[in-house]
Amino acid sequence: MDNTFRLSNGVTIPAVGYGSFLSTEKNGIQTIKDALDAGYRYIDTAMFYRNEHEIGQAIAEYGIDRRELFICSKVWPTELGEDKTAASFEQSCKALGTDYLDMFLIHWPRADQSQGWEKPLAEGWRAMEKLYNEGRVRAIGLSNFLPHHIRPLLMTAEIRPMLDQLELHVGYMQEYALAYLREQNILPQAWSPLGRGRLIGDERITALAEKYGVTNAQILLGxxxxxxxxxxxxxxSPQRMKENLDISGFELTEDEISYLSCLPETGWSGEHPDMK
Ligand SMILES: NC(=O)c1ccc[n+]([C@@H]2O[C@H](COP(=O)([O-])OP(=O)(O)OC[C@H]3O[C@@H](n4cnc5c(N)ncnc54)[C@H](OP(=O)(O)O)[C@@H]3O)[C@@H](O)[C@H]2O)c1
Incomplete structure (x- = not known):
């Protein structure tokens, strides 16, 4: 199984990163230090998560070389616009205690259902392109963009998005969007890969976990x-963090991949870019 994936601009990203949304609620910065201890080098955050400062503090206290890390943050759609997006980037960098990001994403294509979302999006993307051209960010991309959000963006983009972070997990594989991303050479990345925990107890997953002698989480991630x-x-917990990183010891068969890909819809978060 691959440990890294390559973006269209040649930058490699770890196959398993640490998702930090709501992660510091209980134990604060110790949770991020635990993730670094467990071996995570990719940290996913966002302005919206309000934890960038804690992540920055944890990284500084942990004392790891910045270049060993892959830090990804996101701009909220209300902050799309040439100046606003640049300002949001600077704020994220400041909170994280870094002068560059490894990846910066537009969190959602639109803030609400009002008309005219394409214009701020195009302007925000221009700001992302500028940051990329200035070397402030190693890769730029999207989150929660479906093909009908990406097509208008590509009409004015000079630099193509390198990644799209989507809700993807067994039971919600968004195959139409996935096929489009593959066609466009935009790497898909899975948020809520465990269905936010909703899929962990699924007996169809348990049956495969028993066959391979691994946990249900490992089947879902693998x-x-x-x-x-x-x-x-x-x-x-450190134990779960390590478990989720350790997914290279088994390989599902083609038929099992097909079976898991064709399950009826299950575990959807209820979040959708056209229903916000
Ligand atoms: N771009 C976006 O719009 C977007 C939206 C949502 C999420 N995200 C990103 O994706 C990341 C992951 O998504 P998520 O947090 O929604 O859901 P998730 O990673 O699918 O699931 C997290 C849940 O699974 C549990 N869990 C984790 N490992 C487990 C294991 N080995 N065994 C059993 N249970 C386990 C966790 O419990 P404990 O915490 O108690 O261990 C937590 O309740 C977020 O943190 C965020 O960085 C992005």
Whole structure:
């Protein structure tokens, strides 16, 4: 199984990153230090998560070389616009205690259902391109963009998005969007790869976990990585963090991949870019 994936601009990203949403609620910065201890080098955050400062503090206290890390943050759609997006980037960098990001994403294509979302999006993307051209960010991309959000963006983009972070997990594989991303050479990445925990107890997953002598979480994550999709699970305990990183010891068969890909819809978060 692949440990890293390559973006269209040649930058490599770890197959398993640490998803930090709501991760510091209980134990604060110790959780991030635990993730670094467990071996995570990719940290997924966002302005919206309000934890960038804690992540920055944890990294500084942990004392790891910045270049060993892959830090990804996101701009909220209300902050799309040439100046606003640049300002959001600077704020994220400041909070994280870094002068560059490894990846910067537009968190959602639109803030609400009002008309005219394409214009701020195009302007925000221009700001992302500028940051990329200035060397402030190693890769730029999207999150929660479906093909009908990406097509208008590509009409004015000079630099193509390198990644799209989507809700992807067994039971919600968004195959139409995935096929489009593959066609466009935009790497899909899975948020809520465990269905936010909703899929952990699923007996169909348990049956495969028993066959391979691994945990249900490992089956869910291994499935995605085997399909060429990097994952960013969130876990609170060091034991779960390590478990989620350790997914290279088994390989699902083609038929099992098909079986998991064709399950009826299950575990959807209820979040959708056209229903916000
Ligand atoms: N771009 C976006 O719009 C977007 C949206 C949502 C999420 N995300 C990103 O994706 C990351 C992951 O998504 P998520 O947090 O929603 O859901 P998730 O990673 O699918 O699931 C997290 C849940 O699974 C549990 N869990 C983790 N490892 C486990 C294991 N080995 N065994 C059993 N249970 C386990 C966790 O419990 P404990 O915490 O108690 O261990 C938590 O309740 C987020 O943290 C965030 O960085 C992005």
């Amino acid at each position: 499935y995605l990585v085997q399909r060429g999709i990097p994952v960013i699970p969130k876990a609170s």
